[in-house]
Amino acid sequence: MIHPTAPPLAASESHISSRTLPGWVGAVLLGITALALRGLQLSDFFTVDESFHWVWRVQHFTGSIRQERWADTNLTGHPGVTTLWLGLLGRRLALALGVSTEGLAEGSAAIGYLALLRLPLAIVHSLAVASGYLLLRRLFTPTLALLAGILWAASPFLIAHSRLLHLDALLTSFMMLSMLLLLVALLPPTDEPTPAPRWQMWLALLGSSVCAGLALLTKAPSLLLLPVAGLTMLFFGPEAGLWARLRGAVLRYLPWLACAVAVFWALWPAMWVIPGQAIASVLEEIFGNGAVPHHTGNFFLGQPVADPGPLFYLAVIGFRTTPITLIGLLLLPLALRQPGRARRALLALLVYAVLFTLALTLLPKKFDRYLLPIWPVLCVLAAAGLTSLRLPRAWRRWSAQVVRSVALAAVVVFLLITNLWYHPYYLAYFNPLLGGGAVAQRVMLVGWGEGMEEVGAWLRTRPDLAQSPVLSWDPRALEPFIPVRTIFLDDYSVNQPASYAVLYARSIQRHDQWAAQQQASQGAPLYTFRKYGIDYAYIYQPPRPFDTPTDALFGDGLHLRGYSQHHNPLEHTLVFTPSWNVQVDQPGGWFSFVHMLDEQGIRVAQVDVPIDGGLFATWQAGQQFGTALPIPLPPDLPPGEYRIVLGVYNPATGARMPLRAGDALPPDMNGAEVLDVGRFVYRP
Structure with missing residues (x-):
């Protein structure tokens, strides 16, 4: 029988200092592991949002910066500026290496360019994992920090989005680092003989505000950091008494907010010349896009719906976590029973995750990736739950260090095998405890462009491919992989000559262009791309038009x-x-x-x-x-x-x-x- 243990979760500052070298070694190893999982084979497939939005936005942003057209950097209300800056670095890397940067924005076969656009983002995410681990060591025991770092580095859901030219993973990295730095500033070690210098607190607070500014530059949900940071400063400040904490919170929050706003202004050139229009575009994105159902609908529990409802994000947590993380979350109450500084840090992270999830639940537009910013928090909470167990009596003849090492090694092996099995299709990962992808495709939307490269490979073998265009639910996601023109499948195009029609899981689930899909799929599918239990794509030949x-x-x-x-x-x-x-x-x-x-x-x-x-x-x-x-x-x-x-x-x-x-x-x-x-x- 396994019993809860009562050792403190937090490590003392002196204890951490004595293990500085192992901490840095762990950070390097975690960073390298994270980069290997996030940075290899990036020219795999072309996601919907990358094909429709981000490649051409990087191209236009780069031109605007080069020509000093600052107002033209206001390309989207997300605002996505961090994605655009990192994409600019990838574009310059491609030019330096002689990789063609032309055509991909229009959907041609420059797929190697896409890998270089993604690479800077993968590096940033890997650095975030390594940095986050070092911050976790200042809040928790080295064992808990290491386990949380492993779960963070090897989460398939995080890896999947960290490999893309997109927003949500960057938002996740910056928001998590901001919260960890804030907690490091607010929760100094209490068992040191001398208190830490105040400049260390202000340095951590400065880092938190810089990361908050980067998060604000990435995507509008980061606005939730503003009240969360204020509440965290109020309720978890080091002062004794409510009024003292309130005063301390105000004195910290105002410079924290000012620095975040300064970062937001400094790194978005549109703010230099048209600040009103730039802010208006963010507000329009919030209320005109995020606050309304998606224009093509959604899918949940076997039905196409406009709004999946309040249970959606609970399902996302269940299906997108690994078995280890899910079990650790179930054990979290054991960790929260422990007193001390680490418990306060866990409560702060838990409140952040709950508030973020509730805020997203209130909005009608829901996708699984929108919940990504709480994923590192879930990894920390799961690690706390797992490390709150003590050994069965039969194992107590072994040293705790040996058992911890064996357990961590088992976790690493399990996660590495899982990720190697799914590489590079991390988006296809769904928790096997809940039935994996075969069950998930009956619960929520699956597929975001993965598999289109396999569809393209099959189509390229067809001798009649060039006779007519190919119809597709997302022409841009397919076109880099075939040498012919692709056309959006709709009620008009399905009645025109076409060599093949590609139907994709995501569009089938939500009945997008349903009449056209049914017309195109009157015959048997010639090819079905199935992977990890998910039927991603079907290739049909539409009936040839006749009078x-x-x-x-x-x-x-x-x-x-x-x-x-x-x-x-x-x-x-x-x-x-x-x-x-x-x-x-x-x-x-x-x-x-x-x-x-x-x-x-x-x-x-x-x-x-x-x-x-x-x-x-x-x-x-x-x-x-x-x-x-x-x-x-x-x-x-x-x-x-x-x-x-x-x-x-x-x-x-x-x-x-x-x-x-x-x-x-x-x-x-x-x-x-x-x-x-x-x-x-x-x-x-």
Whole structure:
């Protein structure tokens, strides 16, 4: 049986000082581990927001800085300035290395450039992990700090977003560092023979305010830091008595806030010249975007919804944490029973996490990544819960240090195996204790562009890819991986010629462009990209457009949906375009003939062609063929009405494929197994 233990969670300052070298060694090891997990193979896939927003924003921001067009740095109300500055560094790195920076903003195949845009952000996140670990050692025991640092460095959910050119992971790093520095300033060690110099408190407070300013430059939810920091200063200040703490909180909060505002002003050039417009864009983002449901909807508990409701973020915590973190959170009450400075630090972090979660819950627009800023806090709280256990009696013959080392090693091995298994698809991670991705895709939105590179790899093998554009729920996320144009799948484009249509889990879940998706997916999917139990993407061939339905069936599964025809007087041809649908897997290589018969049943024109253009040795259920067939007309063809007939045959043997359904032509007119398609009125 495992019992709660009662040793203090906080380490004394002298104890930490005596272990400075191991602390720095741990920080270096954690930083290297975090960077390896966040910085390798960054040219994997192209997320939706990167493709639609951030690549071109970096390009425009860089140009605005170079040309000193300060007002033009007001690109988004997030405001996303830290992402843009780091993206600028990545862009300059790409230029220095000779990597092409052109085209990706328009969706071309410069995917290596994307990796360099992401790299500076991955480095910043890794430095945040290492720095956070050192700060945690000033608040808690070295064991708790190390375990929290490991959970922070190796959280798949954090890793996934730390590898992207985006906002939420940066917001997480800056908000967490701001809170930790604030607690270091407010909760000095109490068991030292001499108190720490006041300049150390003010230095930590300055660092907290700088990180708060960086968070404000990143995304609007960081505004929650302002009241949280004030409340933390009030209730966790070192002074005795409420009025003394209130006075101390005011004296600390005002310079803290002033420094954060100064950082916000100094690093956003738009604030130098158009501060009113810059602030207005932030407010517009808050009230015009964050405070309304997402324009394409959401998905929760198996249903497309506008607002997932109050249980959503609880589900996010359950599904996005690792089993170790989730178990540690369940054990947190054991840690909170312990008295002392560490308990106060845990309570402050817990209050921060709860207030942040409640604030997000009140807003109708919800995504799992919005909760990311509390993730390092959850790692600390989980580490506190886990380190509040004591050894079973049978293990007490072993030293506590040995057991701690073995337990930490087991945690490291488990997390490394988990992350190696999911690399680089960290976005696909969902807690296996709750069923993993297979269950998660029935609970919340899955997929943010991952898998599109595999979709592109499959499409590149298709010999008919270049015949028409590809329809996709997100053209920009797919286009870097295929050499043809992609078009947004909607009610208009689905009725235009397209070689393939890509349906993605996220759009299927929330029924985005639902009528167009249903029309494009009438046949069987030709390819399904499935990974970690999640069905990410389906590739269909949309039915080829036609004007006149026939609903004829040849053989065991070659369906003629219909056809279109028009007269081309310039080339003196009748252009006949069938719409074929392969219903079952079967050998390919079949030809079709189209004959034009006069009133006496005499053939006056014809064309014989392979149904698939000669491209496929075998046909797969779901394939659609619709090559336009120009039938040459005799130069002396008299005006009148002509019959159009069609059949399918094996070119090697001449044997015709049986006509199973449809208007059959009498065998004495043009042989057996011939479909009477329709009429053509010729007027020269």
